Amino acid sequence: MASPAADDYLKTVYAHTEWQDSPITPSVLAAKLGIAPSSVTEMVKKLASAGLVSHVPYGAVRLTDAGTQRALAVIRRHRLIETWLVQEFGYGWDEVHDEAEVLEHTISDRLLEGIDARLGRPRFDPHGDAIPDAEGRIDREPFVLLADAAPGHAGRVLRVSDQDPEVLRAVEAAGVTVGTEVVVTPGGVRVDGVDVEVGDAAAVIWLTA
Secondary structure, three states, X not given: OOOHHHHHHHHHHHHHOOOOOOOEOHHHHHHHHOOOHHHHHHHHHHHHHXXXXXXXXXXXXXXXXXXXXXXXXXXXXHHHHHHHHHHHHOOOOXXXXXXXXXXXXXXXXXXXXXXXXXXXXXXXXXXXXXXXOOOOOOOOOOEEEHHHOOOOOEEEXXXXXXXXXXHHHHHHHOOOOOOOEEEXXXXXEEXXXXXXXXXXXXXXXXXXX
């Protein structure tokens, strides 16, 4: 069932468990997509009938192997487009998510391949999310959520969630971005010897383990 809506569902299910282990429920899926629970129930049934997800009533929604490959293909498009917009057009990392949401459904496979080649086959997008290759393979280092990291833990910022542009701007203004070397402190992180408070952003920043 080829449709942008189906792709958005599969991408959201995949992304939910990409950086943590709790499976996604229909109610959480509805909240993430901003769609009525009844509509989510109907679409999940269709995806299950197409062999793309597995689901039992009131239980978690999980991707099948076929659903995972489909999700990775969409995610590849999204993250390559984000990287393209930042590197080629000067977009900020807080500006690309919504643009990519639209473009991922419209560009051709030929253009996508051209973008990938033009960018030098990047492995990660501007937020630190892994970009699947054309075969769906991804690279990811062991990680820990900043909120779960013990004080004194030293690591490199691997990823900052792109869901809230304001958080991205605040984190960047504090001198924390993908690749920054930090030491965890009780109130945030230490960057180049300077203590930085990150507040609620600790829940959307991942470090090397």
